[in-house]
Amino acid sequence: MIVAGIGCRxxxxxxQVMAAVESAxxxxxxxxxxxxxxxxxxLKASEQAIIEAGNALRLPVFLVDGPALQLVSLRGLTRSTASLSAAGTPSVSETAALAAAGQKSRLxxxxxxxxxVTCAIAVNGEEP
Structure with a gap:
């Protein structure tokens, strides 16, 4: 499983979301x-661009709750004060990708x- 985590203004x-995914x-x-x-x-569920990008790419969009983000926050690689303030997690894109990709996922x-837009790629399983 490979998941692209998205954070955005x-x-x-x-x-912009699709370009960020492709670049990442x-x-x-x-x-x-x-x-x-x-x-x-x-908390980003109202950002229609993320849903639209998922539809355009024919991919599901996983909306991750705060507690699930917190569970994986120590496995993130980035610490953003803006993300901490707004979402309570060091990086929305990294923690969302990790949480959605599964328990043994890694960035x-x-x-x-x-x-x-920020984008992080998480995998669960073998190196892609």
Whole structure:
């Protein structure tokens, strides 16, 4: 399972989310076709661009609750004061990806920042 975790500012576009996902996958030689889903914090459920990107990519969008984000927060690689303040987690994109990918998931690397969107890639199982 490979999950792209998304964090963003309010009002981003579907195109910005999709560009962030593609850019985050590129260093690992992956394409959107290799993804099992997108993930974000439940508090981002009103960000229509994330849902629209999932639909465009034909992927489910996992909305992760705060307690699940907290459970994996120590496994994240990035510490953002903005994310801590807004979501109570060091990185929405990293913790959402880890939580959605499963109990034994790991990040391929730290989140990447693409303008107003962050994206982190988590895998569960063998190296892709």
């Amino acid at each position: 309010k009002g981003v576009s579907r195109e 996958l590129e260093p690992y030689g992956l394409s959107p076709d290799s993804l099992s889903g997108l993930a974000t914090a439940r 391929l690397g730290p989140r990447s920042v693409h303008g107003p």
